[in-house]
Amino acid sequence: MKSDLSVRGMRDYYPDVYSRLQHIINAWRKTALCYGFEEFEGPVIESLDLYKIKSGDEIIRQLYNFTDKGGRELALRPELTPTLARMIAKVQSEAPKPIKWFSIPRCMRYEKPQKGRLREFFQFNVDIIGEEEGLGDVEVISVAIDSLVALGLTERDFVVKINNRDFVSEYFKSMGVSEDISLRLYKIIDNARKVDEQTTRDAIDELNFNQAQKKALDDYLAIKNIQDLKSLSYTNDGKEALIYIFSLLEAAGMDDFCSLDVAVVRGLDYYTGTVYEIYDRSERMRAICGGGRYNHLLKEFGGIEIPACGFGMGDVVLGEVLAEKGLLPAYSRQIDYFLVRITEEELGTLLKVAHSLRQKGFIVEHTYRPLAVKKQMARASKVGANKVVIFGADELGDGKVTEKDMLTGKELKKALTDYIQ
């Protein structure tokens, strides 16, 4: 027995499992297409160097990397953004702006398999390249929201937590905090929802803030919604951008799905401006989606400086949220017609009708072997066929076949020409 040949953290998509994945992927694709995004794909294998440019430490640690037979240092993609950046760099001068692209890549990370994390996953990526902060960011957020709504989730199920990196960084700068301390503070704030309050407080204490800095940080963390932000006497461009983005979200009718959350800063250093994460309202799970603006990233990949924004949404946490809420459809085979033959003489006619129905898009089955009619009917029931057509019961010699509706049990006599034109 070699039943231990499957690899830890990898997924076998049996037809029922695959249909649930396809359900999610279809909702993603359909939503992005409706917003006018174009689909692209990159290779699963990239050069290791591509990820050394800007991927975070955690991603680099978790890479599947190896040397190929030609001595190349390669990696299996852990995320799509570096591939996007590499591809955009080649076309960004000619392509009409804004470039609106989406992709549903399969990615791999060598991390401990656990709830919400597997070593391979699919990730919905939606990006706009060549557009400054504003309605583009709102459109990308709307695609994320509408794709979740298409899967049956509502504003009671999830929330888009939005912040602005410029607002935060300028605010921290106004506190008289160095860039280095700012970055540590980002990580502490970003981490706060995963650890207990004391851990966060201890980590902040280590930064040795003075009284005024502590007060300013408390004031920052006390901002709970857009009204609080508006009432804040302090102001900067990031704050104005945040207020503008929320006004556009309201105009787009998306505001019920969104809230300001100053604890959202995104772990990766390359984000600028608007950033967001989507959470299940219960907040018992990891983020469903994370994204934001990354205006300086693309030029690091051989391109020119160009504004950009986008998000990534994996299938694993989302699949768990949908499963928990009973929103993943039950799997059943769909067979429109099951064709039954009384004798093998009918086989040619049966195959012609099968072909004709399939050309029209119907799903058609029949047994391969000449079984008793009873057994053929039993198989039709078992596969859940909607209709059965019986060939060879032509007692009157009138060239007709019997069509039975398996739901109602009603039978009809039909001419072959009803099926074959």
Next chain:
Amino acid sequence: MKSDLSVRGMRDYYPDVYSRLQHIINAWRKTALCYGFEEFEGPVIESLDLYKIKSGDEIIRQLYNFTDKGGRELALRPELTPTLARMIAKVQSEAPKPIKWFSIPRCMRYEKPQKGRLREFFQFNVDIIGEEEGLGDVEVISVAIDSLVALGLTERDFVVKINNRDFVSEYFKSMGVSEDISLRLYKIIDNARKVDEQTTRDAIDELNFNQAQKKALDDYLAIKNIQDLKSLSYTNDGKEALIYIFSLLEAAGMDDFCSLDVAVVRGLDYYTGTVYEIYDRSERMRAICGGGRYNHLLKEFGGIEIPACGFGMGDVVLGEVLAEKGLLPAYSRQIDYFLVRITEEELGTLLKVAHSLRQKGFIVEHTYRPLAVKKQMARASKVGANKVVIFGADELGDGKVTEKDMLTGKELKKALTDYIQ
């Protein structure tokens, strides 16, 4: 500049390239579904051991394999059959037979990139497990044919060359040839279409056949069609099976696409019974598709002995055939509605209409920035929008918008309620 970061033999699917791949994948998927096959998928990463069981030497030589951070010997899948075998072994006792599965996996092989060969490709796999030789084989062949027909190819463009491994092996045995020599003869015959005649003749000479054996081999190679086969005085079960398969292909109306070709033996040792390859009629390219029956293969993967048949069809050779015949659709973005606003006051209404149209499945765009109407109209033309709706030209104060058909140039006044229910 880091523009050299793409990896040799890997593919960047820009939206136009991706749309051509999707065109092929959609035809494959739709055809398999109509025949009642269920879709499954496996992981891209499998254990190296999985391929040591039965994959051919050439495949093993071309594996992308590596050791992961946990010390596991892994490989990127070069084909799907071992994954299928591994997955079937887990469910074959409970699953109702026949099991009809298809998949469109992405596979990787480290081979020299050249015409018809890339280091990564998609491969349509269609298999029936648990069914003896007969109509099942014909159905699988029909799926291959119909998927090519769905892509615009006809019986003048391609041919399914069919043979039977039992027929060949028994015939060679009747010549008094050892199993070892038989296997060498398979490879020589299989290779014949890729090398010149003299090379083949020399290779056969090396086998040191006697006069009777030479005569028998000549008689074998002289079989050009099913009539020749029927006239052959020699008979065995494989010959009968071949004649039966051709009679079923005729009943299924697939005979115009098929011909008997005794040179088709398939390189891999695990094939039994019916085998076939699909070629462009010009025969200037590699096979588009290869498949056959493999009754003894699955038990090697920890399962029990179970009859099976199936094929693999890659996207690379097929894509080249379609491109050569002009059968790959030109790429163009499809935008159903482009929404134009005269002032920013209209933005909220515009976004509501956009959302409502998208909910109905339409593809809708608008500019993000408040541009002059002329510029918005120019962008609508550029993206090839079918219709433009203009908001804010409500001179009469009647709450109506103007809808312009971009093909005919006709304009209509419409109420907002025409778009929003």
